[in-house]
Amino acid sequence: MAELSLILREIIGPVFVMMLLGFIMQIKFKLDLSTLAKINIYFLAPGFIFNALYHAEFSGGFFFKIFFFFVLFVIILFILSRLLGKIIKLDRNRQTLFTNSAIFYNSGNYGIPVNALVFQGNPLAMSIQVIALTFQNMFIFSYGIFSLRAANKGTLKAMLGYFRMPVLYGLLAGILLNVFNVPLPDFVLVPANYIADSMIAIALLTLGAQVATIKLTKGLSIVYLSLVVRLICGPLIAYFMIIVFGIEGITAQALFIASAMPTSVNSSVIAQEYSDDPAFATQTVLFSTLASAVTVTVVIYLARLLF
Template sequence: MISQWFTIVSTIIAPVFVLVIIGVILQRKFHLDMYTLSKMNLYLLVPALIFTKLYETAISLHEFFTIAGLTLLSLAILYLVARVITTVFRFSKSMRIAFSNSVIFYNSGNYGVPVNDLVFRSDPYAMSIQVIVLLIQNIVTFSYGIFSLQSSDKSFWQALLSYAKLPVLYAMLAAIALNVTKIDLPLALYTPATYISDAVIAIALITLGCQVAELKLKRNLGKVYGSLSLRLLLGPAIAAGLIYLFQLEGITAQAFFISAAMPTSVNSAIIAQEYNNEPEFSAQTVLASTMLSSVTVSLVIFLSTILY
C-alpha cells in the first residue's frame, strides 16, 4: 500500500508540481504577461483540447449528459452546504459569495487535465470525462460566477453574451457533431489541432505556477480552513456518494471521482479581484488549496484504484 502511494506521488503528483514550480520561477524572474498566457489558454489551448478529446472519444450523448448532470448536482450540493455555513456563522454578503465561489469553482483545467492525463496515460475516454467537467466548470464560472459579483451596470444578457463569445462552447459543439455523424476531419485541420492540444499540459501548469507566484498567503485563515475542508474533502466525498447512487463504474467512476478533488480555481481569485469582492480571501484559498492538494489529490487517486 505504501509503495502504491509512493508511486502515485512520484509519477503523478510530483510531475505536476515540478511544472508549477517552473512557472513560479519563470514568473518571479521574468514577470511574464499573465494576460497573454490566460488568453492563449482560454482561446486556443483549452478549445483545442476539448475539440480533439471529444472528437476522438467513443463517449455517447447519454454518458455526456450523465457526467454533466452529476457535475452540476455536486456543485449544487456544495453550494447549499457553503450557504448554510455562511448563514449560521453570519458571514457578510461579500464573504458569503467569495466563500461559496471558493468551494464550487475548482481547477479542472490547469490542474485537472494534467492529472487526468497522467493517471489514465492519455486515455481519450478518461480525458473526455475531465473535459466535460471542465466545460461545466467554465459555464458555471462565467455565468453564475460573474452574475454573483457583477456590478449593477451589468445585465444577465450581457454576461451571457460574453460567454457566447468564448470558443470553448463551439469547440465542444463541433466535436460532438463530428463524432456523432462519424465525419472524418481533414488531416490539414486535425493535425494542427492535435499539436495545439498536446501543448496544453505543460503550458497550463506553467501558467498555474505563474498565477500562484502572484498570490500571497496571509494570517487570519479561519475561513480559509473552512473553504479547504469543503473543497478538498467534501467535494470528492459528494462525488463518491453520487457515483454510488447512480452506479457509475470503471474509468467513468474513477475519472469523475478524481476530477472532484481538484483545488480551488484561480478564476475564483481573478473574478474576485476584478469585482473587488474579498480578493485577499480568494487568493489565500487558491494558494492554500493548491499546496494541500498534493496530499489530498494523491489520496483520492489512491482510493479510486481501490474503490473502482
C-alpha cells in the same frame, strides 16, 4: 506510505515542476499575467475542448449516466458552498470564487494521471475520467466565466459577453462534427492537436507565475474552508451518491477517486481575467494541490477498501 511516495513522485512532482518554471519566469521576466490568461481562455481552452469532443468515443447511454452523476455531484457541492458562504457572510465576488473552488476540480492534468496510475490503463475507468474532464472543461469555461462576470458586471452583461467567447463555439463545433462524423483535413486536426497538447503546460506555467505575484495574507480561514469542501466533503458526497445509486466495482472506484481531485488550475486562470481578487483563487489552487497529496492517497485506499 508507498502509494503516497508514488503519487508525490509521478503526479505532484511534474505539476510542481511546471509551476516552478512559471514562478521563476515571473520573478525574472515579470510576465504579463493578463496576456497569459487571455491565451488560456481565448486560444488554448477552445482548441482543447474542440479536440477532446471531436475525438471522443462513448456509447450514448454510458456517457449520459456518468455525465448525470457529475452534474448532480456539482449541484450538491454548489448548494453546500453557497450555504457556507452565506453563513460566513462573504461578499458577492468572494462568494463566487469560494463556490468555484469547490465545484471546479482538476480532472485533467491531475485526474487523468491518477486514474491511469490506479487502474493501470483500464479503459472503463479511463472513459469515466475522460467524461469528468469533458464535463469540467465545458462547465468551467461556461458557467465559471459567466459567474465571475456576473459578480462584477451583472447577469445580463455577463450573458451577452459569454456569447462572444470562442469556447462556446469550440464546444458546439466539436460535438456537432463528432455526431455527424465529419472528417477534417490534417491542416485543421494537426493544429488542434498542438493546441490541446499545450494547454496543460501553459495553464500550470500561468499558475506558477500567478503564485509568484501573490502575498499570502492573514485570514486564510476561507481558503482552508474551501479545501475542506473540495477535498473532504467532495469525496463524502460522491460516496453517498454511489451507495444510493447502487454503483459497484471499477465504476464506483473511478467515480469516487474522480471526486477527490484538487481545485482546478483553470479556476485560477479565469479568475485572473475576470475577478477582482485573483489571489484568492490562486491560493485555493495552490493549497488544494498541496493538501491533495495526502487526501487523494487516502481516497485511493478507501476506494479499494469500500468498493
